[in-house]
Amino acid sequence: MGNIRIKEGTPDERHLNFWHKLYFPEIIKGMMFSIKHVFRKQVTLEYPEVKPELGPEFRGRPVLVEEAGQERCVACGLCARACPPLAISMQAAETPDQKERYPARFEIDMLRCIYCGLCEEVCPEEAIVMSEEYDLTFHTRENAIMGKDRLLVPKEKLKPRLDWLQKFRNPDFGTVWNHQPANNTHSVRDRTRHQH
Ligand code: SF4
Numbered sequence: 678m679g680n681i682r683i684k685e686g687t688p689d690e691r692h693l694n695f696w697h698k699l700y701f702p703e704i705i706k707g708m709m710f711s712i713k714h715v716f717r718k719q720v721t722l723e724y725p726e727v728k729p730e731l732g733p734e735f736r737g738r739p740v741l742v743e744e745a746g747q748e749r750c751v752a753c754g755l756c757a758r759a760c761p762p763l764a765i766s767m768q769a770a771e772t773p774d775q776k777e778r779y780p781a782r783f784e785i786d787m788l789r790c791i792y793c794g795l796c797e798e799v800c801p802e803e804a805i806v807m808s809e810e811y812d813l814t815f816h817t818r819e820n821a822i823m824g825k826d827r828l829l830v831p832k833e834k835l836k837p838r839l840d841w842l843q844k845f846r847n848p849d850f851g852t853v854w855n856h857q858p859a860n861n862t863h864s865v866r867d868r869t870r871h872q873h
């Protein structure tokens with residue numbers, strides 16, 4: 678069939694030969710291309726009925742880890758301090774438990790959150806982690822402010838992310854100095870290496 682030539686002196690006009698004028702070869706070529714893709718592995722999903730498997734490395738909405746019926750969080754405030762858009766606010770209170778402090782109020786404004794993961798990165802207790810949840814919708818601005826009732830997630834449900842953090846976050850922890858966990862029971866606890 679040969680390449681389509683541009684007619685001299687008329688740059689926008691194409692010179693079509695007999696086969697080009699028939700159009701059939703091009704139609705068949707297009708159909709062959711479509712048929713070839715029918716037998717290829719599907720890469721599209723029927724979202725939202727079928728959700729993608731994102732894996733533990735995905736950073737969805739941040740949540741609080743619930744352990745033995747209460748939050749791990751000791752209300753140190755580091756996450757709120759590190760959060761670039763100031764999405765986190767909390768009110769610390771005392772508790773007779775070993776951890777001494779807990780967040781009486783903990784809120785994340787999901788209209789501000791940019792899913793950066795810095796709160797998770799700085800938390801010494803692995804008390805706030807990024808979940809796999811990403812499809813959030815809100816009808817009002819108030820509804821986008823999540824309190825403990827919506828932030829707390831049992832640690833069993835967060836195990837893939839906690840395991841992933843154990844493997845990839847700060848792998849040198851405790852290897853370059855003689856870390857004594859007993860000296861600091863609730864600000865630098867390497868809990869992920871020993872329990873889940
Ligand atoms: S993920 Fe980033 S923006 Fe969102 S609450 Fe954590 S630190 Fe703030």
Ligand code: SF4
Nearest residue numbers: 750751753754756800
């Ligand atoms: S950094 Fe961790 S322990 Fe400290 S207030 Fe935030 S979630 Fe709680």
